[in-house]
Amino acid sequence: MDWVALRLSLELAGLTVLLLLPIGVALGRFLAYREIRGKEILEALVALPLVLPPTVFGYYLLVAFGATSPLGRAWQALFDRPLVFSFEGLLLASLIFNLPFAVQPMQRAFEAIPTDLRAAAACCGMSSWRVLLWIELPLAWPGILTALVLSFAHTLGEFGVVLMVGGAIPGETETIAIAIYDRVQAFDDRAAARMATFLLLFSLATIAVTFFASRRVGRRLG
Amino acid sequence: MKAVSTVSRRVSLISAACPVVALLLRGVPIRAEEVPLVAAAADLRFALAEIAERFTRETGERVGLVFGSSGNIARQIRQGAPFALFLSADEAYVLDLARDGFTRDEGTLYAIGRLVLLVPNGSPLALDGTLEDLARAIRDGRLRRFAIADPAHAPYGKRADEVLRYKGIREAIRPFLVYGENVAQAAQFATSGNAEGGIVAYSLALSPQLQALGGHAPIPAEWHAPLRQRMVRLRGAGPVADRFYGYLQAEPARAIFRRYGFVLPGEPVTE
Numbered sequence: 010m011d012w013v014a015l016r017l018s019l020e021l022a023g024l025t026v027l028l029l030l031p032i033g034v035a036l037g038r039f040l041a042y043r044e045i046r047g048k049e050i051l052e053a054l055v056a057l058p059l060v061l062p063p064t065v066f067g068y069y070l071l072v073a074f075g076a077t078s079p080l081g082r083a084w085q086a087l088f089d090r091p092l093v094f095s096f097e098g099l100l101l102a103s104l105i106f107n108l109p110f111a112v113q114p115m116q117r118a119f120e121a122i123p124t125d126l127r128a129a130a131a132c133c134g135m136s137s138w139r140v141l142l143w144i145e146l147p148l149a150w151p152g153i154l155t156a157l158v159l160s161f162a163h164t165l166g167e168f169g170v171v172l173m174v175g176g177a178i179p180g181e182t183e184t185i186a187i188a189i190y191d192r193v194q195a196f197d198d199r200a201a202a203r204m205a206t207f208l209l210l211f212s213l214a215t216i217a218v219t220f221f222a223s224r225r226v227g228r229r230l231g
Numbered sequence: 232m233k234a235v236s237t238v239s240r241r242v243s244l245i246s247a248a249c250p251v252v253a254l255l256l257r258g259v260p261i262r263a264e265e266v267p268l269v270a271a272a273a274d275l276r277f278a279l280a281e282i283a284e285r286f287t288r289e290t291g292e293r294v295g296l297v298f299g300s301s302g303n304i305a306r307q308i309r310q311g312a313p314f315a316l317f318l319s320a321d322e323a324y325v326l327d328l329a330r331d332g333f334t335r336d337e338g339t340l341y342a343i344g345r346l347v348l349l350v351p352n353g354s355p356l357a358l359d360g361t362l363e364d365l366a367r368a369i370r371d372g373r374l375r376r377f378a379i380a381d382p383a384h385a386p387y388g389k390r391a392d393e394v395l396r397y398k399g400i401r402e403a404i405r406p407f408l409v410y411g412e413n414v415a416q417a418a419q420f421a422t423s424g425n426a427e428g429g430i431v432a433y434s435l436a437l438s439p440q441l442q443a444l445g446g447h448a449p450i451p452a453e454w455h456a457p458l459r460q461r462m463v464r465l466r467g468a469g470p471v472a473d474r475f476y477g478y479l480q481a482e483p484a485r486a487i488f489r490r491y492g493f494v495l496p497g498e499p500v501t502e
Contacts, residue, residue, distance in 0.1 A: 076311035091311030196440035
């Protein structure tokens with residue numbers, strides 16, 4: 010078992026989920042309630058990582074983060090180290106490729122809240138922040154939880170993008186999925202099998218917990 | 232009342248964000264500055280791991296190893312990968328990087344690589360380094376899959392391709408070829424039970440892991456351009472990388488290279 014890679018994966022997935030929570034709530038709510046021109050284009054952009062091959066996506070991120078790109082140069086000037094092949098670059102990539110997994114379930118959850126309920130809350134003089142906190146979030150949280158669990162599990166398993174922008178550096182960008190690939194190439198099948206089994210059980214457990222939690226919530230609210 | 236709750240909510244949000252920021256700013260435990268990263272061609276997977284282990288045992292200093300195809304590593308270096316040392320399987324990548332100012336100097340030749348035909352246990356292929364039986368196997372249908380490294384960016388793949396061309400079977404064998412991203416993956420493909428064989432690095436075939444899985448026969452070195460393997464220190468190399476670079480050229484390391492079938496610069500070929 011490669012503990013360094015596992016810890017790195019958990020850190021990456023945990024930070025991704027933490028940062029995606031506010032982003033997903035804001036973006037999902039915006040897409041659910043606001044009618045703006047070009048909304049379809051925005052939704053398509055959010056969904057893009059779902060349909061784009063990870064290597065294509067990784068290639069564009071590599072170009073966008075690279076040492077010659079404006080972003081890469083700015084990062085280098087600010088922090089004196091490159092953005093690609095670093096944990097921070099990987100986290101940024103992870104935030105982008107998890108966007109559909111976070112935003113879409115949250116958007117559906119916000120859409121499912123009856124309009125008159127929100128209107129009634131507004132009529133009672135609740136500020137939109139309070140409506141969000143006391144009405145919307147309690148109703149939408151199964152969707153939000155699903156979004157977070159999906160993002161977490163997806164980050165643990167993502168391979169193509171991580172390999173492209175990460176470069177498989179131990180302790181920095183070598184996630185558990187990459188470590189499995191590396192162990193296979195080192196003819197260390199035992200370690201690969203151990204890590205693969207762990208990922209399998211872990212993914213199964215997280216998904217099962219979400220189903221369990223959202224069913225209980227559904228029953229309570231229903 | 233409302234104002235207070237908004238403020239307290241904001242405060243709690245900020246305090247929730249603090250550990251995130253702290254985590255972001257934390258130096259990742261194994262940093263390039265402390266433990267220099269050595270990026271190496273995949274044919275060195277076993278030999279270099281042994282050398283690095285010995286280096287750590289003797290000096291107490293550690294290096295991190297990253298393996299891949301030389302072409303991919305060279306590309307990553309151009310994109311800013313934080314490697315201190317690059318051991319290429321093809322010196323052209325090193326010389327190109329040196330020309331473009333990514334390295335300290337032009338580095339040094341550390342080994343000449345050799346190719347072998349790798350035949351996994353139970354394969355119908357004969358252990359024949361002249362590839363006569365491989366050519367026959369294409370014709371009589373014994374061959375279904377044959378693994379080499381990707382010639383586009385893996386030096387051992389490029390040389391394997393040259394060997395197949397030299398034997399005049401490159402076109403005939405093309406439908407049977409599977410390409411590994413690097414030569415270690417090609418060896419993994421060849422011994423996975425899904426291929427009848429492959430052309431891989433001698434250094435991999437000599438590892439205990441691979442010897443347990445199949446046999447190998449050397450392919451004549453005159454059939455392909457030499458695998459001149461050059462290593463170089465990159466711009467960010469520190470004192471530990473310097474010492475490891477020196478260690479790689481000293482006798483204990485050379486003995487390990489020799490044991491893994493490499494021909495060392497200035498030494499005659501021994502079969």
